[in-house]
Amino acid sequence: MTEEKPETASAPGQNTVLIGRKPVMNYVVACLTFLNSGAKQIIVKARGRAISRAVDTVELLRRTFAKDLEVKSINIGTEEIERAEGQKSNVSTIEITLERP
Amino acid sequence: MTEEKPETASAPGQNTVLIGRKPVMNYVVACLTFLNSGAKQIIVKARGRAISRAVDTVELLRRTFAKDLEVKSINIGTEEIERAEGQKSNVSTIEITLERP
Numbered sequence: 534m535t536e537e538k539p540e541t542a543s544a545p546g547q548n549t550v551l552i553g554r555k556p557v558m559n560y561v562v563a564c565l566t567f568l569n570s571g572a573k574q575i576i577v578k579a580r581g582r583a584i585s586r587a588v589d590t591v592e593l594l595r596r597t598f599a600k601d602l603e604v605k606s607i608n609i610g611t612e613e614i615e616r617a618e619g620q621k622s623n624v625s626t627i628e629i630t631l632e633r634p
Numbered sequence: 635m636t637e638e639k640p641e642t643a644s645a646p647g648q649n650t651v652l653i654g655r656k657p658v659m660n661y662v663v664a665c666l667t668f669l670n671s672g673a674k675q676i677i678v679k680a681r682g683r684a685i686s687r688a689v690d691t692v693e694l695l696r697r698t699f700a701k702d703l704e705v706k707s708i709n710i711g712t713e714e715i716e717r718a719e720g721q722k723s724n725v726s727t728i729e730i731t732l733e734r735p
Binding site: 585588589591608611623625 | 683684685689690692697705711724726728
């Protein structure tokens with residue numbers, strides 16, 4: 534029996550760093566860990582208020598630690614999330630793809 | 635005497651909406667005002683924590699009020715700002731260009 538997975542923008546197995554509420558430096562280190570293990574591409578994702586932190590992460594990374602890293606694409610979107618009370622609300626998302634030449 | 639202006643990413647005269655701390659809807663209305671006056675292109679700019687709000691503005695605008703609007707480009711960067719005490723610090727920036735087909 535074969536199992537078909539739904540297609541997603543970033544398949545598991547890709548080097549994705551999901552930005553949350555921790556300090557920016559934590560996410561920079563997560564990106565560097567991927568790069569040091571030989572990754573050629575990293576995807577930085579965030580939702581809602583963490584979007585600013587995602588941009589901070591990418592900028593700090595490119596400015597200080599990985600100057601050859603290129604921003605390949607930036608996509609924004611909206612996700613519908615269901616709250617605990619069953620109400621639905623929309624949250625903005627960002628997905629920044631970085632590549633090493 | 636001719637006066638030469640330094641080249642900037644977005645020259646004055648273009649339809650720029652600078653995102654600050656007001657509610658998202660205020661900036662959506664600002665964008666709609668430009669569109670209703672015949673603008674074919676709008677640039678939404680933000681710095682620091684307002685970056686999330688810039689993405690919210692664009693998403694709400696495209697989802698609800700101007701569904702034909704296309705995201706032409708998204709650029710991120712860093713600006714050096716000088717604080718009152720003379721200290722310098724870096725702030726992330728975003729510039730989202732929207733176009734009507």
